[in-house]
Amino acid sequence: MKTFYKPESATIKRTVPQTALETFFEVELDERKTLGHKPGQFVEVSVFGMGEAPISVSSAPAPDKSSFELCVRKVGNVTNALLNMQPGDKIGVRGPFGNGFDVENFKGKDLVFVAGGIGIVPLRSLILEVLNHRQDYGQIKILYGCKTPKDFLFKDAIKSWECQDSVECRVTVDLGDEKWNGNVGVITTLIPPLEIDPQKTAAIIVGPPVMYRFVILELKSRRIPEENIYVSLERRMKCGVGKCGHCQMNSLYVCQDGPVFNYAKIKKVPDAI
Structure with missing residues (x-):
């Protein structure tokens, strides 16, 4: 997936609190296609009605998977709203962005x-x-x-x-x-x-x-x-x-x-x- 301007619809599959400020997310693209990222790249995650925030992808590239993993820190309105979301909730995803590690x-x-x-x-x-x-x-x-x-x-x-x-x-x-x-x-x-x-x-x-x-x-x-x-x-x-x-x-x-x-x-x- 490479969408630079328009967010793709995605669904939160799983959340696991890591610390008081950070939560692990597994996210699946609704079109069931792979994110296509490289290690070190990031995505823009949208909470509809709130805005979007850049978040690093924390999972390895997986050509056969339509889900990927994020770890989100509560630092502002968007991430605060994201950490209040539950499995099954919808978000938007743009990217991946950046050059990543070669x-x-x-x-x-x-x-x-x-x-x-x-x-x-x-x-x-x-x-x-x-x-x-x-x-x-x-x-x-x-x-x-x-x-x-x-x-x-x-x-x-x-x-x-x-x-x-x-x-x-x-x-x-x-x-x-x-x-x-x-x-x-x-x-x-x-x-x-x-x-x-x-x-x-x-x-x-x-x-x-x-x-x-x-x-x-x-x-x-x-x-x-x-x-x-x-x-x-x-x-x-x-x-x-x-x-x-x-x-x-x-x-x-x-x-x-x-x-x-x-x-x-x-x-x-x-x-x-």
């Missing part, structure tokens, strides 16, 4: 995924795609940081990833509680202990803007080449088609030229990192 660039490499907060949502799509074709990739390391233990998303999925061959998961929180016995500290504290071969490693980073600069500095200190570092700049997007200008960074439009960028190509773009 998985061909990652084949044969060791991969380090770095997710901060809700950044795990678009990364989940890529992680699942990689795990679905496990033989095409080397070692996989997944680093995930949140403010508190209550903020973690996809807890069961992370446990299942850890059980797979050559997959290492490390998590951290900024502030633990009485039940937390894991790492406490910012996400960069997870990088120094990693055993990596920098020349054959690609790093993929998704999270809040403040995180990128510090994570990239840590990765560069491990001698990972700049051209092997990828970021997803999911911010300020609105229309999805490069018309409103909300996501413009100089000559670049995040919704069209991104949201996925190679760090070496945008490191000098003002306000990008």
Whole structure:
């Protein structure tokens, strides 16, 4: 499915609360056709009578399925209305938009995924795609940081990833509680202990803007080449088609030229990192 201006009708099939602010959605297109997305792309979701919001797709591409998965955070009127909806309710979907991750660039490499907060949502799509074709990739390391233990998303999925061959998961929180016995500290504290071969490693980073600069500095200190570092700049997007200008960074439009960028190509773009 590729509809850029007119929303396609879709039905909410399933909802699963993840945290106090985020809910998982399984959505099916009413025409029973596949979304046709790449990992890292997003859709515009409409709540009729309220408006629309850009939301990352969190499921892997599935050519034989007419449903896809989202994880929605309550941040405004549209997402608040969406989180009050139930299975069977109708929504509109435009997209998919953006360039997404080019998985061909990652084949044969060791991969380090770095997710901060809700950044795990678009990364989940890529992680699942990689795990679905496990033989095409080397070692996989997944680093995930949140403010508190209550903020973690996809807890069961992370446990299942850890059980797979050559997959290492490390998590951290900024502030633990009485039940937390894991790492406490910012996400960069997870990088120094990693055993990596920098020349054959690609790093993929998704999270809040403040995180990128510090994570990239840590990765560069491990001698990972700049051209092997990828970021997803999911911010300020609105229309999805490069018309409103909300996501413009100089000559670049995040919704069209991104949201996925190679760090070496945008490191000098003002306000990008």
